[in-house]
Amino acid sequence: MGNVTVKNVDRIKQTLWEKSYIPEILRGLSVTTSHFFRNLNPNKEKRTIFTREYPEVITEYPERYRGLHRLMLRDDGQVRCVACMCCSTICPADCIHIEAGEHDDPTIEKYPTVFVIDELRCIVCGLCVEACPCDAIRMDSGRHIPPSLERDEAFFDRDLLMELGGLSEAKQGGQR
Ligand code: SF4
Ligand code: SF4
The missing domain is CATH 1.20.5 (Single alpha-helices involved in coiled-coils or other helix-helix interfaces)
Incomplete structure (x- = not known):
């Protein structure tokens, strides 16, 4: 020593x-x-401290701000997701839960019967969006997770995510 x-x-x-x-x-x-x-x-x-008079004055977010997820739709209003599990596999926070079901339409192999994101557990990394092969999930809703008193209210299910969604212009991943 x-x-x-x-x-x-x-x-x-x-x-x-x-x-x-x-x-x-x-x-x-x-x-x-x-x-x-x-x-x-x-x-x-x-004055040296400035107070934003929210909600009268809303903060403008940067163009690439990642907000709540949304699930994109096909032209006929069905969910665009094909339950490939790429997003849930890559998610580092393990906060996406998907259950796949057979679709009646033979041109669509699968669709999510269950699709739930735990928005409180999400670390807003955006990897799920990057991993999706068919532009089915986006984080451009421009919305925060709403405040809640119950933990369960942070679980956003498929229908809620579809309500935030919209038509996707992407061509890949089956029909538009
Ligand atoms: S943004 Fe990141 S942490 Fe959140 S659901 Fe997507 S992959 Fe998971
Ligand atoms: S990666 Fe896209 S298509 Fe695949 S399960 Fe996730 S949202 Fe659906």
Whole structure:
């Protein structure tokens, strides 16, 4: 075992006044109070804290903002998803649950009888959208997950996701 060099560091001695925390409490209060009065200034230009008056003023999201998922539709209103499981396989948060069923139409092999996304567990990575071979799932709804008191309300099922959906213009993945 090699030599170990130990460096002793002297403890900073505190006075009784410092140990009481009173000076630091007063310093913190003075900062808070100065912010409070500065932001009461009727001249808004002089304020340093800006409050967005939501919901009257809505924040504009960037063009590539990823919002709630939506399931795209075919021309006849059916779900575009063919239950290939690519999205649920790639999902790093394991929050997509799909059950596949046989479709009556022989040109469509499968469709999702169950398609549920746990939106609270989702980490909004967008991999499901990238993995989908037929433009069946998108994250461009521009909407947040709505606030809820119940955990179950974060489970978005197929019909709810289809309500957020719309017609896809993509050609691949069967008929439009
Ligand atoms: S965005 Fe990412 S975490 Fe969310 S469902 Fe898609 S793959 Fe999963
Ligand atoms: S990757 Fe697309 S087609 Fe495949 S299960 Fe997911 S949403 Fe459906």
